[in-house]
Amino acid sequence: MTDTVAARPVDPFDAHALNAAQGLDPVDPAFRHVLRISALFNMLPIAIGATLLDMFVVREMDGPYGLLSVLAWLLALLAITAFPARRAQRWGFKIGEGQLRVARGWLFRTDTIVPFVRVQHIDVGQGPIERWFGLSHLVVHTSGTHNSTVTLPGLRADLAAAMREEIRRHIQTDFA
Amino acid sequence: MTGSLAALPDDTAAQSAPWQRLHPATLALAIVRLGPRTLNFLPALAAIGIAGKWVYVLPAFGAFLLISLVTAWIAWARFRFLVGANEIVIESGILSRQHRTIPFDRIQDVSIEQGLIARALGIAKVGFETGAGGDKKDEARLDAIGLGAAQALRSTIRAHRGDAVPAAAALLGRDDDAKTIAPAAEDRLLFVMPPGRLFIAGLFNFSLAALAVVAAGMQLFDDLLPFDFNIFNPLDWFDLAERYGFEQWIVAHRWIAGVGALLSLLFIGFASGVLMMVLANWDFRLTREPRALRRTRGLTTRTDVALPVRRVQAAILVTGWLKKRFDWHELRLQSLASDGEKEKDHQVVPFGHLGEIDPVLAEIAIHRPDASQPWEHSHRIIAAGGLFGALCAAAGGAIAMMLGQPLGGLGIAAAALIAAASLFSARFHSWTDLPGMVAIRRGWLKPKTTLLPHASVQSIDLKTDFILRPLGLATLVFGVPGGSSLGSHEIPAIPLAAAQALRERILAAGARA
Incomplete structure (x- = not known):
């Protein structure tokens, strides 16, 4: 955290270097599969819809038949194969020193710190795709209106539970 | 039962x-x-x-x-x-x-509210704020009991x-050691709005919102009005002049019709401003009670709200470019409780001099930075958003003109205006770190100073993006309990190292609380 990131720009295509430079731990590698499958569920209907539009509308109008389909499927392919791994690598977190730090994104990177004593309550959630890979996500609620929930996905279920216990202990000691 | x-x-x-x-x-x-x-x-x-x-x-x-x-x-x-x-x-x-x-x-x-009819009947609605948060509908209230019983x-x-x-x-998590807020012994009157003050405040409250209503009404009921006169129509002013034999003179001095329309416009703007101010803030009284600031105000609907001092999260000073010249300011306090259904923060001084606001701030243990305090500026890059908007407007205007629509020129003119305004107001973003508190200033047309105690900060975002990162800049966004109608608290585009240092300082203060 103390080393100046700006002085030596980190290679934007090496996400591990980014997290390391900022003193963050990466999320579980299996998280990229979760992202990939949810991208699949999101992109497939869009690509199919674009193809149908192409077949039934563009062809009728003597438009550039095929262009839309090819573009949609290319985009879907990229979103499913290339992006999830990169997106997963750009999530980073650090727990300790009485605070939780969560960072995400590259183009628009947000690095959030929540002190444990400020946490109102904690959720550990698990969706069906996450359950498949044994992952959970941790949601931390604060009383602020901005950032009242901070979500950290891609944690092994046991790690998420351990983190919840750790944070809960702090909440208890603060209010006791 | x-x-x-x-x-x-x-x-x-x-x-x-x-x-x-x-x-x-x-x-x-x-x-x-x-x-x-x-x-x-x-x-x-x-x-x-x-x-x-x-x-x-x-x-x-x-x-x-x-x-x-x-x-x-x-x-x-x-x-x-x-x-x-x-x-x-x-x-x-x-x-x-x-x-x-x-x-x-x-x-x-305990809040006491009286509408117009309730006042005639001598009854009042009593609301109990328990700090359970969120839903106003779920709040316990007695609607209504006698005013004496309520008090x-x-x-x-x-x-x-x-x-x-x-x-x-x-x-x-208020920092009790740093600011000992001793319960005041007895009630003290902190701030009142006498009628003269209300009138001045109303003049600064110039609003053309009412104008739209009047204009729409005139359009709608044009045929029904007993007089055939639209004050916004210069031609009607011509007619009026004609009737009184000013015809010759008015043709020679056409501008007089325009002046007439303008004067009535100004009058409506000022009158509605004064009216709104009087309705909302008639007999405004802010008192310090043992544990709360209590505010009573209103002409038709009288409200009586107590704001617990310990629940105040931040103070926001708002003024205007013209108001500032005359040392008029508005003080709002952000608290976990919201002020009625409409407003998210509490207006505790609607219109006052800094000399009057300082004692109120002292009651909540917040001190305004003095004049010698050095302020650090945000990078000018924050004008980029406005410049991009201006670019879009200019491009749209240019395309329209190329397609043969001369009105596209308006787009280009607006673009120049937007660009100039965003470049100019970007100079007014600044911040400073005071002991136990961070102060943020922004805006030129409507300057706004936020005084945010470190102990109120619940979480901090440090944001960078593809524009800020090459410049070595970052934006800090603070999560503070209770909402503000004036947006989130953030310090945009400051050097990354300064942002990180400030974040660590604030979090260290929070950890002590």
């Missing part, structure tokens, strides 16, 4: 104090409220009428009124409350009964809280 009484935790209180009902005048209020509700029933009546069964319209309407009144009466009869020694118990509901006990310890503030109830609760240890305050 008497059976449930025995189950009350505080049995003695239940015996010593009798159950009370709401003021009977509440029923009169219910009748008044029927007026607007009848509107919902009108389509049904119209449907009956259109179906050709005009005979049934009147009986249906009568039945509707009767049922509404009977419902209101039963609701009144089935609502009762009890003020015990340590808590207030409210039982309500016609079919499904609701039994609610609120310990006095948990009541953060007595509040002093009972206040007296109770006076002895009690401030239990709930610690939950909010």
Whole structure:
């Protein structure tokens, strides 16, 4: 955290270097599969819809038949194969020193710190795709209106539970 | 329901104090409220009428009124409350009964509100703020009891809280060592708005919002008006002049018609500003009570709100580019409780000099940075958003002009204006770190200074993006309890190292709390 990131720009295509430079731990590698499958569920209907539009509308109008389909499927392919791994690598977190730090994104990177004593309550959630890979996500609620929930996905279920216990202990000691 | 009484935790209180009902005048209020509700029933009546069964319209309407009144009466009869020694118990509901006990310890503030009719009837609506957060609908209220009873109830609760240890305050993590907020011994008047002040404030409150309403009304009722005169139409001013034989003179001095239209425009703007200010802030009084700042105000609807001092999260000073010249400022306090349904923060000084605001700030242990305080500026890159918008406007205008639409020139002119404004106001973003507090300034047209105690900060975002990162900049966004109508608290585009250092300092202060 103390080393100046700006002085030596980190290679934007090496996400591990980014997290390391900022003193963050990466999320579980299996998280990229979760992202990939949810991208699949999101992109497939869009690509199919674009193809149908192409077949039934563009062809009728003597438009550039095929262009839309090819573009949609290319985009879907990229979103499913290339992006999830990169997106997963750009999530980073650090727990300790009485605070939780969560960072995400590259183009628009947000690095959030929540002190444990400020946490109102904690959720550990698990969706069906996450359950498949044994992952959970941790949601931390604060009383602020901005950032009242901070979500950290891609944690092994046991790690998420351990983190919840750790944070809960702090909440208890603060209010006791 | 008497059976449930025995189950009350505080049995003695239940015996010593009798159950009370709401003021009977509440029923009169219910009748008044029927007026607007009848509107919902009108389509049904119209449907009956259109179906050709005009005979049934009147009986249906009568039945509707009767049922509404009977419902209101039963609701009144089935609502009762009890003020015990340590808590207030409210039982309500016609079919499904609701039994609610609120310990006095948990009541953060008691608000008293009187509408126009309620004032005529001498009754008031009493709301209990428990800090349960969020939903206003779920809040306990007595709607309505006599004004005297309401004030007595509040002093009972206040007296109770006076002895009690401030239990709930610690939950909010205020830094108690740094700012000892000793309970004030007695009530002190902090700020009032005399009529003269209201008038000046109203003049600065110049608003053309009412103008739109008047203009729309004139359009709509043009034929119905007893006079054929549209004050916004210069041609009408010509006609007026003609009638009085000014015709020759006016043709020679055409501008006089324009001046007439402009003058009436200005008059409406100022008059509506003064009217709105007087309606909202008539007899404005801000008093310091043992644990709260109490504000009463309003001409038609009088509200009485107590804002617990320990729950104040941040102070926001708002002024205007012209107001600032005359040293007029507005003070808003952000608190966990929201101010009524509409506003998220509490306006505690609507219009005052800094010399009057400072004592109020001192009551909540916040101090304004003095003139010698060095301020650090945000990078000018924050104008980029506005510049991009200007670019889009210019491009749109240029395309329109190329397509042969001369009005596209307006787009280009607007783009120049937007660009200039965003470049200029970017210079006014600055921040400074005071002991235990960070101050953020922004805006030129409407300068706004936020005084944010470190202890109020719940979380901090450090944001960078593809524009800020190459410049070595970052934006800090603070999560603060309670909302503000003036947006989130952020320091945009400051050097990354400074942002990281500031974040660490603030979090270290928070950890001590």
